[in-house]
Structures are given as structure tokens and as C-alpha cells.
């Protein structure tokens with residue numbers, strides 16, 4: 001049983017629920033969580049323009065359409081733009097109207113400790129919704145040069161603050177700034193996706209997982225994959241040590257994360273937890 005905790009429709013050539021299901025069948029994915037990603041026109045860069053089907057990003061309507069057709073395989077997460085009026089009310093309404101399973105993908109240039117986000121976390125707490133957060137800092141260099149101007153949530157210290165301030169809310173961390181924090185001196189590094197092996201678990205991300213059981217790691221996307229590559233021989237220990245708080249996700253509709261995990265020969269218990277049991281608990285589904 002494999003659940004992809006981080007998926008979309010209307011992005012990267014996956015236009016519809018049918019496309020997503022076809023892709024999942026190709027890679028042996030049983031179920032997926034489908035996230036919205038709302039964007040303001042001024043926030044769309046050339047890459048997003050080329051990969052998004054809709055210039056407004058991924059809206060709740062598209063996600064619900066896909067999930068309503070494939071009810072037993074696709075489950076909706078919804079995250080309205082926190083800068084908009086009534087955003088937290090919209091989340092509450094969609095729990096009752098549309099049976100959303102969580103808040104996500106949070107990917108907005110808003111600091112996690114802002115009053116707008118605080119309201120989100122209060123709604124998540126009241127409705128027992130997990131929240132998936134894309135964390136990204138601006139002004140960092142890409143692998144091929146150039147710098148990112150987009151940012152979301154703030155730096156990892158912001159994540160630490162909100163995870164500790166809302167112990168009843170289940171946070172799922174994702175994105176470059178989460179995975180930069182696997183090494184001790186990540187704040188000094190100028191790269192969005194730093195390279196080089198890590199030799200121990202001294203980064204802030206591990207300290208947060210170890211001390212706060214409401215913080216979970218989504219390994220999806222290039223940022224997650226890059227971190228797994230950087231762990232190298234430490235990767236089995238990473239999965240063994242943090243097995244209760246890691247969730248499998250792809251974000252990019254490929255099988256690269258699965259290939260990495262499957263080569264590690266992890267114990268069946270670890271495999272079960274990361275591939276489906278942890279996310280199943282978070283979204284309140286039966287195993």
C-alpha cells in the first residue's frame with residue numbers, strides 16, 4: 001500500500017484526476033492527497049507559467065472535481081490564501097461541505113508567525129486538520145545560477161516557533177528551507193539546494209522531529225530528494241530513527257523517491273509507516 005501525501009492536479013502535465021490516476025497506476029501508487037496551490041498573478045514566475053494549467057494556480061474546484069470522481073483514491077487538502085479575508089472561514093466551511101482532509105499546500109509569501117497564519121493554525125486545531133507547509137527563503141542560488149525571489153513561510157526558525165506554539169496541530173514540513181536544515185550551519189549556506197554529504201543528524205530539522213511529535217517530514221519534490229542524496233549511507237538510519245514522523249510524497253509525479261527508498265532494504269515496519277501508516281493516521285483514514 002502506497003499513499004502519495006503530496007500531489008496536485010493542473011500542474012506539470014497532470015491536467016485532471018484521470019491523468020493523475022493514470023500516473024499513479026504507472027508507479028503503483030494506491031492513493032494520493034491532492035493539494036491546492038493558490039497564487040497571485042504577480043507571484044507566477046516563468047517556470048510556474050510553463051507548468052501550471054491555470055494562471056491562478058491550483059484552485060479548490062479542480063481538486064474537488066478530481067477527488068469526487070475518484071473518491072476511494074484521491075483525498076483533498078485545501079489552503080486558501082491567508083492574506084484574503086475570510087480565509088480561515090473558508091477552511092472551516094470546506095471541512096463540512098467538501099470533507100477536506102487537511103490544510104495544504106501552504107505556499108504563500110506570508111510569515112508563519114503572522115496573525116493571518118495564527119488564525120489558520122487555530123482553525124486546524126479546532127477541526128483536527130493536519131497542515132502541510134512549503135517552506136522557502138528568498139535570495140538563495142539555484143543549482144544552475146540565478147536566485148529565487150519567491151518565498152513561503154519564512155526560515156526554519158519560524159517553523160520551529162509555530163510547531164512549538166501549536167502542539168495540538170500536526171505540521172507536515174516540506175520544501176527547500178526544511179531540507180536545508182539537515183546540516184548544522186545551513187543558515188550560512190547561500191544555496192537553495194545545497195550539496196555535499198552530511199555526516200550526522202545535527203541540523204535543526206532533526207532536533208525538531210526529536211522533540212516535537214507534532215512535526216512530520218514530507219520527503220517529496222527535488223528538495224526532499226536532494227536531502228536524501230546528501231544523507232547517503234545515513235539514509236537507512238534516517239528512516240529507522242524517524243520512522244514515525246516521515247511521510248512519503250512525490251509532488252513531481254515521478255518514481256525517483258520510491259526508487260531511492262526501495263534500494264535501502266528497510267524493515268517492513270518502517271516501509272509501512274512511511275508509505276502509508278503515518279499519513280493515514282494524520283488524515284484520519286482507516287488503514
Ligand SMILES: [Zn+2]
Nearest residue numbers: 006008105251
Ligand atoms: Zn506541491
